[in-house]
Amino acid sequence: MYLNELLDDLQPRIAALRRDLHAHPELAFNEKRTSDIVAATLAAAGVEVHRGIAGTGVVGVLKCGDGTGAIGLRADMDALPLDELNGFPHRSRHAGCMHACGHDGHTAMLLGAAEALAKTRNFNGTVHFIFQPAEEHEGGGRVMVEEGLFERFPMQMVFGLHNWPGLPAGNIAVMDGPVMAGADRFEITITGHGGHAAMPHQAVDTVVAGAALVQALQTLVSRNTDPQDAAVVSVTRFHAGHADNVLPEQAVLGGTVRCFRPELQDALEEGMRRICIGIEGTYRVKIGLQFERGYPPTINAEEPAFICREVARQVVAQGGGGEVLAHLKPSMGAEDFAYLSRVVPGCYVWLGNGPGEGGCMLHSPRYDFNDDVIATGIRYWVRLAERALPK
Numbered sequence: 001m002y003l004n005e006l007l008d009d010l011q012p013r014i015a016a017l018r019r020d021l022h023a024h025p026e027l028a029f030n031e032k033r034t035s036d037i038v039a040a041t042l043a044a045a046g047v048e049v050h051r052g053i054a055g056t057g058v059v060g061v062l063k064c065g066d067g068t069g070a071i072g073l074r075a076d077m078d079a080l081p082l083d084e085l086n087g088f089p090h091r092s093r094h095a096g097c098m099h100a101c102g103h104d105g106h107t108a109m110l111l112g113a114a115e116a117l118a119k120t121r122n123f124n125g126t127v128h129f130i131f132q133p134a135e136e137h138e139g140g141g142r143v144m145v146e147e148g149l150f151e152r153f154p155m156q157m158v159f160g161l162h163n164w165p166g167l168p169a170g171n172i173a174v175m176d177g178p179v180m181a182g183a184d185r186f187e188i189t190i191t192g193h194g195g196h197a198a199m200p201h202q203a204v205d206t207v208v209a210g211a212a213l214v215q216a217l218q219t220l221v222s223r224n225t226d227p228q229d230a231a232v233v234s235v236t237r238f239h240a241g242h243a244d245n246v247l248p249e250q251a252v253l254g255g256t257v258r259c260f261r262p263e264l265q266d267a268l269e270e271g272m273r274r275i276c277i278g279i280e281g282t283y284r285v286k287i288g289l290q291f292e293r294g295y296p297p298t299i300n301a302e303e304p305a306f307i308c309r310e311v312a313r314q315v316v317a318q319g320g321g322g323e324v325l326a327h328l329k330p331s332m333g334a335e336d337f338a339y340l341s342r343v344v345p346g347c348y349v350w351l352g353n354g355p356g357e358g359g360c361m362l363h364s365p366r367y368d369f370n371d372d373v374i375a376t377g378i379r380y381w382v383r384l385a386e387r388a389l390p391k
Helices: 001-023 032-044 105-122 140-148 207-218 262-282 302-318 371-388
Strands: 047-052 057-063 070-076 125-132 157-164 177-180 182-191 230-240 248-258 288-291 297-301 346-351
Touching: 001 105, 001 371, 032 047, 032 125, 032 140, 032 302, 057 105, 057 140, 057 177, 070 371, 105 157, 105 177, 105 297, 125 140, 157 371, 177 346, 182 207, 182 262, 182 371, 207 230, 207 248, 207 262, 207 346, 230 262, 248 262, 262 288, 297 302, 297 346, 302 346, 302 371, 346 371
Parallel strands: 070 125, 070 157, 157 346
Antiparallel strands: 047 057, 057 125, 177 297, 182 248, 182 288, 230 248
16 A cells, blocks of 8 residues: 555656656757756655766666666656647747657656655665656667666666557556567669750659659568568658759659568668669669668567566556556557667557547647556556566
């Protein structure tokens, strides 16, 4: 019952903190105010504070018992470059910046869990509270790893959590294997010979070559990938020319590649290069391909996923509602928690955020984190630490 009593006090305070963070969003690697609040809150709870990893990153360390076993609990802190369209009092006060993905809620819940664990201390080992900058596009997780996260704070397992609009509030999804896709980017420059649109035979048409390339790239999934192996190749931009009567000298295309296996990432990149070479020869153009590897696939390891599923069942039972979902389809979205979980075994779960109607899905300018799930999130983190590091 002690945790329940703590939650009665924690939930409104953490909800107020969450709304303050929402009103003051900060972009990747600039989470200075957020980092200050995180460090001060951890210190006030009696948690050892380490700052400066990946710039604005913060790691809190809490030891209990012999301190030998260790786990990491990770929350992301950054916001998105987006103008908020909500009208409630805690709407963003910074033009062009808002918490449209719930990282304010993630940070707040982990701070609440740190305070609760510092008081209950019902575990034996070390809990590392990882507050990560720059999850949105900038790879703050990768930077933390490169700057020695696991050397400075050794741990046997690492855990992450993301709110999930459209999943009923209080439900927890714990999947085996793939959870989020790897995300790579590409840019293709096609160079031909410009000319008069009325005399195409005197030019080398980059638009026609680009159109053929867009169509051919779709065969990488439809005809070169196992139908049971999910993948996406999307051309999301195509820029060429500026006049109706001119065939442009150059066309530039770009887009994203998503899949769940590193081996398939390699195969899709190789296939893209092969198609570019074929289009070059067929349409007499020159093609330059820049393929940039992005976030790796997020894959749940077997033991951490088993632990999370046990904990989730306990949490939803104690919370008086909700259920644990184990067989949802993974998302083609990407998550840089993958940089952490490919170093040590990890598990990444989804916490139901409630209905997503009204444009309130992730990355929407009308999104807001659901404060009603804060208690569930704190309870999950606390019980996870107790289960992974039992007395």
